[in-house]
Structure formats: C-alpha cells, structure tokens
Amino acid sequence: MKPVRRPFATPAPATPRRVGAPALTARPLDYTYDGTFEGLLTVLFRIYESKSPPNSIQPEATAQSGLFVQPAHRETEEALATRVWDGLLKTMDSEARARLYHVFLSEDADRELLIFRYVDLALRSPVDVAENYANADVRRVQRLAQMMFREKHRMEAFVRFEKTSDELFHATIEPDMDVLPLIAAHFTKRYADQRWLIYDRRRHYGLYYDLTRTDIVQFENPAGRKATDISATVLDEREPLFKHLWQAYFDHVNIPERKNLKLHRRHMPLRYWKYLSEKQPREVRFEPIKNKQAIVGKEISAGQKLLPPPA
Secondary structure, three states: OEEEOOOOOOOOOOOOOOOOOOOOOOOOEEEEEOOOHHHHHHHHHHHHHHOOOEEEEEEHHHOOOOOOOOOEEOOOOHHHHHHHHHHHHHOOOHHHHHHHHHHHHOOOOOHHHHHHHHHHHHHHOOOOOOOOOOOHHHHHHHHHHHHHHHHHHHHHHHOOOEEEOOOEEEEEEOOOOOOHHHHHHHHHHHOOOOEEEEEEOOOOEEEEEOOOOEEEEEOOOOOOOOHHHHHHHHEOOOHHHHHHHHHHHHHHHOOHHHOOHHHHHHHOOHHHHHHOHHHOOOOOOOOOOOOOOOOOOOOOOOOOOOOOOOO
16 A cells, blocks of 8 residues: 545635636636646636636546547646645635535535636635525535535544454445545544554545554555455454444443434434444344342332431
C-alpha cells in the first residue's frame, strides 16, 4: 500500500471580504480534471482566467465527450489550488467553504458544476449567500452537506475492528459517500494507542494509523478481494472469542419487549449490518441470564419498604 495525499482539515477562519468576478464572456468549454479536489480547484481558477464558462466539468477517467467536442483538460497545480482555497474565504466563511469540500466528497453526479455555481454566486453577490435558501444551488449544497454529516456520524459509530495476528486492528466499510477523509481525526484521537486500518471496499483505499500519524493508503490489486479474505487468514486466534463476547453483550442489553424494528432500521440502516459483529449469525444460541430470584416469605404490598434484618 502507498500513502495518498488528501486534505483533512481547513485552516483557521478569516474575516470574509467581498470581491468581484470577471464576466465569463468567452466560448463555453467542457473541462476535465484528474478527479481530485485540488484538480477541481485548479479548474475553477482556469475558468475565470480564460473567462470560459463550463458546459461540463468531469473527471478525466469517466468523462463523456460529444462527437465534435474535445474536452479541455486542466492539469492539477497545487499552488493554484491553494490560492483558490484560501481565496474562497474572501467571499464566504470557513463553514460555508467546508461545505463545498463535503459536497465534493458526496460524489453527487452534478457536484463539480454545483460547486462552480455556488462559488460563482458567492463571488457576484454583495451579501453572504450561505443562507440564501431561495436559491436552488444553496439548498442543494446544504442538503448534501447534511447527508455527509449523517454518513460521517454513522461511520464513527458503526465501525467494528477485528484484531489481526500482527496487532493491527482492521475494519471494512462501504459508505454511500466518501467519508474517510472526514473521520480520520476522530479515529486518530480515539485509538491513538493502537495500529489500525479502515478500508473502504467500494473506493479501494483506506486510512492507516501507525501510532505516529494517519495516512490515506491505496492497495495495488483490490479487484476480486473480499472483506472476509483478510480476516480469514490473519485474524488473531482470540478474535472469535471477542466477537462472541460482543454478541453476548448486545443480546443481554437488548429488551425484547421494547423491540421496534422500524425505528431500529432507521437509526441503523440495513446496508451497514454486514460489517457489524452484533448482526452476524450466532454460533452459540442466545440464552437469557437466569439471575432473578424470587422473594422468600410473605408478599410485599405496593409501597412497602424492605428493611434490613435486625442485628
């Protein structure tokens, strides 16, 4: 596996200062980029530099071009991306800017043009557009950011680690959105005393913490490998016991009389169940703990207190 650079956090907020934007009067173009957030920021810079509005903005790997149209590819330039990212604070606060990154991670089909339209609206508006919910793009950005927040929160709650024989704690997830960059800080702080790897099976990359730092890593040949392939070969010999203990704990804290499956599925959707230890088939049949003892002697009326025996 090899480290991959991705932005995790945003710089400290700055005081917004309104600036203008040049009129996009040149011929519209179809833009392509390398699929990274830095690449998209570079495209935004080139749009205003050339004054050519976008017909479309697509990752080069999945771009669909017309019969007589050649897409205009823009190479990623870190300096320009940083300049655009820092410059956004002149038209919006840090929270609104962070929402644009969350929209990008949402993998929405229209995310690139949505981000462009939001930025362009912010550049040309004399007031803050973050709460201009009369605008459809502002509402869509807010909605996607809320969806990303829920997915992030669920991943922080539903990740289940398995211990391998070399003391590595491994977990596999398949979130609907690309949440790994957003949950890195949480798991780095919470599990700072152990090595761990969280692998996104759908996107074929993961977070790896080596007791000193957290890196985003990619695997050479993800095709054909299942989440259980790793566990079946390198699990710690005590891991089945840990799994059984976790299932026993879950069963005993459950209250059958208060079961509400509809509410349960709303808070813990079915798509997460295949990676949750407590949702796996039980190897040992569950039996309630028989630790309730009947009161010996006469019946006690309601409200009557139990007194300690005389000395």
